[in-house]
Amino acid sequence: MAGLLNKLRMMDAAPARPAPAARPQEQRKVYRNETFFPVSLFSDMDCLSPELLTQIFGGDFPDKVSPEDILFFDTETTGLSGGVGTVAFQLGLGYFTPAGFVVEQLLMHDYPEEPEMLRILEARFKRYPLLCTFNGKTFDVPLIRTRFLMNRMPESSIPACHADVLYPARRIWKLRLKQCNLGNLEEQLLGVQRENDLPGYLVPQTYFQYLKDGNFEPLNGILEHNRQDIVSLAQLFFFLCKQVSQPEKIAEKEDLLSLARAMEKQGQKQKAVRCYRLCTGSPMQGEAFRALSVMEKRDGNYQAAVKLLENMLRQGDDPIYACEALAKLYEHQLRDVDRALSYTRQALLMLSEPTLRKDEAVQETKNALQYRYARLRRKLSRSAETP
Numbered sequence: 574m575a576g577l578l579n580k581l582r583m584m585d586a587a588p589a590r591p592a593p594a595a596r597p598q599e600q601r602k603v604y605r606n607e608t609f610f611p612v613s614l615f616s617d618m619d620c621l622s623p624e625l626l627t628q629i630f631g632g633d634f635p636d637k638v639s640p641e642d643i644l645f646f647d648t649e650t651t652g653l654s655g656g657v658g659t660v661a662f663q664l665g666l667g668y669f670t671p672a673g674f675v676v677e678q679l680l681m682h683d684y685p686e687e688p689e690m691l692r693i694l695e696a697r698f699k700r701y702p703l704l705c706t707f708n709g710k711t712f713d714v715p716l717i718r719t720r721f722l723m724n725r726m727p728e729s730s731i732p733a734c735h736a737d738v739l740y741p742a743r744r745i746w747k748l749r750l751k752q753c754n755l756g757n758l759e760e761q762l763l764g765v766q767r768e769n770d771l772p773g774y775l776v777p778q779t780y781f782q783y784l785k786d787g788n789f790e791p792l793n794g795i796l797e798h799n800r801q802d803i804v805s806l807a808q809l810f811f812f813l814c815k816q817v818s819q820p821e822k823i824a825e826k827e828d829l830l831s832l833a834r835a836m837e838k839q840g841q842k843q844k845a846v847r848c849y850r851l852c853t854g855s856p857m858q859g860e861a862f863r864a865l866s867v868m869e870k871r872d873g874n875y876q877a878a879v880k881l882l883e884n885m886l887r888q889g890d891d892p893i894y895a896c897e898a899l900a901k902l903y904e905h906q907l908r909d910v911d912r913a914l915s916y917t918r919q920a921l922l923m924l925s926e927p928t929l930r931k932d933e934a935v936q937e938t939k940n941a942l943q944y945r946y947a948r949l950r951r952k953l954s955r956s957a958e959t960p
Contacts, residue, residue, distance in 0.1 A: 603690045604680040608800060609673045615640075615808055617815040628841055629817050630736045635702050640669045644701035644732065645810070647802045648713045649795055651777050660687065661716055662780050663795060666697055667803040676803045678796055683784065688724050695721075698730040707755050707806050710737040738810055744835040745816065749827040759805040762812060771798045820848045826855035833861065837868070859890025866898065875906045893938065896920035900945065910956070914949040917942055 612618075623634040635642070645667035652659040663680040677697075681690050694717070698704075706713050714731060721728045743753045750761050759765040771779065771794040779791050816823055816832065823829045833848030846868070852861035862881045869878040879902060885895040896916045904913035924939045 603686050603693065604678075604682060605693075606678045606796065608676045608678075610676065610804060611673055612669070614804070615674065615811050618811055620814050620818040621811075625814055625818050626736060628836065628839065628844065629741050629813060631839065632734070634734055638703060642701060643703045643705050643736075643807075643810075644668055644697060645705045645803050645807045646709060646713060647706065647799060647806065648716065649776050649780075649799050650716065651780060653774070653777070659716060660684065661713075661720060663799060664690065664694055665799040665803045666694075667807050668697075668701065674804070674807065676800050678799060680792065680796070687720065688726075691717075691720060691724055691726055695726065695730045698732060702732055703734045703736060704732040705736045705738065705806065705810050707802075707809075708737065708739045710735060710740075736810065738806065738813060741813060741817075741835065742809070745813070745828055745831045748831045749825055755802060755805060755809075758809060763805060763808050765801070765805055767801060769794075770801070771795060773798075820844070820851060823851075826852055826857040829855075830857040830860055833864065837864065842868070858888065859885055863891060863894065870902065870906070875902060878902060879907075893920050893923050896923070897938070897942065897945075900949075904949065910949055910952050914946065914953065917946045917949060921946060 618640050621638055621640065623636060623638050626634045626638060645665075647665040648661040649663040649665075650659050650661050663678065666677045666679075668675055668677075679690050679693055681687055704714075714735065718728045718731065721731075739753065742758060746758065746762070747753050750757060756767070776795055776798070779795060783789065783792055816828070820829060820832055823832065829848050829851055833845050833852070836842075836848060837845035846865065849861040849865045852858050862885050866878040866881040866885075869875070869881065879899065882895045882899050882902070884890075886892050886899070896919045900913045900916040900920070902913075903909040903916065921939070921942050924935065924942065
């Protein structure tokens with residue numbers, strides 16, 4: 574009993590920890606800031622249309638779409654992996670007004686301010702029929718939906734139409750740029766060079782440090798990072814729309830080939846053919862003509878497919894594939910076994926060249942061609958024996 578009393582006396586004698594400094598009265602509400610940018614930063618906004626958005630993003634869009642209908646959205650969070658414990662402590666909203674492009678930023682000084690911040694966001698969501706994000710379908714929107722749920726707020730305010738720029742960006746620019754994160758895209762496509770930018774992985778710990786010491790100054794780096802993200806997102810959105818609407822102005826033929834493939838995959842045949850044709854005369858011509866020949870064959874335009882494959886053969890664009898594809902066409906669709914045998918023989922001769930690398934794929938192709946050659950020879954023999 575005496576030992577317990579001694580411990581209590583020591584605790585009473587210990588100096589008390591200083592109480593946390595009271596936050597200024599003006600910081601008891603959510604931090605809000607607006608920055609205006611000139612509309613001239615955003616080019617080719619007049620190419621916007623519901624049909625174009627469907628081509629790029631799929632899905633249905635309103636009958637009429639203007640830049641003023643779009644809310645550009647990005648979050649800064651307490652974690653990078655999502656989940657129930659992750660909170661969006663800062664929200665970036667971009668939209669067009671008569672005064673210019675506005676980047677509105679909301680930031681909660683502490684967790685109790687989250688409901689107020691989400692109510693402001695809910696009001697903004699209700700104003701705009703179209704939401705534009707970068708990886709928002711996977712990260713930002715599910716996170717906000719979770720936070721609405723945790724705060725007993727309806728999620729119905731989230732715009733149903735969502736244009737996530739990440740997915741078409743990968744389809745069109747990954748072949749050439751390899752990395753399609755927002756930072757690389759803005760640098761390579763928009764010419765944006767960030768200076769002293771706060772790396773994304775430092776954002777959560779910067780905010781946690783603010784919660785400990787109340788020093789707002791480091792948060793300005795987060796706000797600047799987020800502000801540039803919103804501006805770059807809007808610029809990239811309109812740049813993407815321009816590329817898809819005016820493929821003849823695309824300078825990089827790798828991007829043109831990627832766009833053609835994307836349009837073909839989405840069933841936009843006319844635009845796909847147009848983009849493939851625009852690859853003529855470039856290093857991408859062989860890949861483009863190969864894809865066109867497959868499309869023509871699938872549509873029953875066999876002679877058109879033959880012309881494309883013969884062009885590949887003359888130009889030396891994947892000649893073994895061209896010969897094999899021609900052999901298949903002449904055997905199965907055009908019923909000309911002699912020509913099929915001739916192209917098979919030609920492919921085998923090219924495969925026998927000592928300069929070719931002898932890997933498994935080459936050997937598999939050679940085996941398939943030898944089998945085809947023997948089978949075609951048997952066909953010809955049987956037809957010769959038939960009276």
